[in-house]
Amino acid sequence: MSSPPYTPALRTGDWIAVSGQVPLRDGTFLTDRPFGEQVDAVLANVSDRLAEHGAGLGDVVKTTVFLTDMSDYSVLNERWVAAFAEPRPSRSCVAVAGLPFDVRVEVEAWAVAPAD
Incomplete structure (x- = not known):
């Protein structure tokens, strides 16, 4: 797979956009795995992109989720609660x-960058 035509995660000032x-x-x-495992993989990828900038899921302040089937919403919520603390x-x-x-x-995220 070639490199994507965009930046997977970018820090600008105090923000990290994933x-x-x-x-x-x-x-x-x-795509052949149960939906919950797919969500876990997506959130692991978000976490990995944040880690590249010294941040973690606890630094995320805003997310956008795209679903192709809203019947997956309850499973998304279960995995979300497990991944993100209050x-x-x-x-x-x-x-x-x-x-x-x-x-x-698909999940995109905005996080506050930790102080250097």
Whole structure:
């Protein structure tokens, strides 16, 4: 797989913007896995992108979730609660007709960068 035509995570000032992450681990899309495992992989990817800038999931303040099937919403919420401690980041969840590579979920995030 070639490099994407965008920056996966970018720090600007006190902010880290994480581009939409999908259920991709070790170069393989997890589209054949149960939806909960796909969400776990997406959140692990968000965490990995944040770690590249010295941050973690606890630094996230805003997320946007894209789902191709809103019937997955309850599983998303279960995995979300397991991944994010209180207070959880604000979140928007949008139903979409499709996502790249036929994945079912994508998450983008904004985090406050830790002090240097």
